[in-house]
Amino acid sequence: MRGALAILFSLCASVVLAQEFTTLKGHGGPIMGVAVSQQGQVATASFDNSVGLWTGRDPLWLEGHEAAVTAVRFLPDGTPISAGDDFSVRLWGNAPRELGRHKGKVTSLALSPDGRHVASGSWDGSIRLWPLDDGAQSQMPDPGAGVNTLAYDSKGRLYAGTTKGVLLRYDSDTSSPFVMVNHGFGINVLTLGNGWVAYGAVDGGTRVVDSETGAQIADFTLDRRPILSMTHHPKTGQIAVGDGQGYIMMLDAQTWSITRDFRATRRGPVWALAFSPDGQLIYAGGLDDVVYAWPVSMLDTFEPGIDGDRSFLRDAASMPNGERQFMRKCSICHALTAGPSRKAGPNLHGLFGRRAGTVAEYSYSATLQSSDIVWDEVTVNALFDEGPDHYIPGSKMPMQVIRKQTDRADLIAFLKQATGED
């Protein structure tokens, strides 16, 4: 009897699974941010420099950022805004434009409840306000450290979590902030509800404090760290918390209890979380190029979906050194085989003998496009002996030096073989 019930249950589960478990595929790199609009549209921010705007499972790629996109939000009318490692904040929709720039990586975005501006926080230690109407651009008083996370409450007060572990509340745009918590470890994420603020930190701290006084209401700190993502669904009172060890913990903001604890990935972080408008689905992203959406009520019945099976996580010990160099240091940004790639860097297929900056569908920096380098054993060796920032100053390739001559030689031997294969 019990066996029959179990079979029946698993049949039901697989029917629901087919209906509700969704994956959004197409990005060429890890997923750093996800947002769901009031209308139910999903936007994703990726390491591949693009924002994906999904209608069902079909993506529209919003291109314009020059480095990884780390944050994405929707305006109430469904227009996405995004920010990233290229220091810029961009508005999409019918008339896409750059709202402005920081002097460092942008980590977070928040929309003021009156809809008049977007706040962005950056590791440059500033919080800037970008007007969505014809108002003037401005800056909040100094938060005293790099900013990791921002959120507004319904009264228009802005909360910020900093790299120095301070949780701040700005009661106005001009007065200095009130220190709510001085945590000692960087505060990565925060979310808030009626009368409370929840935050997650580098050391795994996951706490809820009173939004007026900063007094602690609840502590959900487990032995997992760092806390990397957090989102709240006001109508159902659910809070989802994602961490560096691949778990999604669900909290109930009415009873302040843990309702579910789900292993979403076998390896690697949960960087991005968002609820569907009705709170029934939780969207999550991480190291994989895929966004997963699980029905919350059935979380415990699923195997980890983000399986961490990216090629660079394959058992390194079993790989020859050249392949290992590539998998660890290059594969996150470069494809090797012919065909379209959505990775952040150009496809390396056919690299040897090719002039720099000539993959037709790739949008290079002006520097690489006008370069007269031809890629061969000598130039690829020089690229990583000196580092791209010295060998081709002004290119958008990240700084990276491979110090050991044998590692460079092994990498080049691997590349010669792997970029020539069809």
Ligand code: HEC
């Ligand atoms: C974080 C992403 C990233 C990583 C990691 C990375 N690259 Fe790149 N790479 C880029 C980008 C972006 C460009 C294009 C630069 C430009 O347009 O200025 C590029 C360009 C190149 C080019 C020039 C290609 C052409 O068509 O001209 C080569 C060669 C290259 N990378 C090799 C490598 C190798 C080998 C590694 C690993 C040791 C590596 N890259 C690691 C992002 C990356």
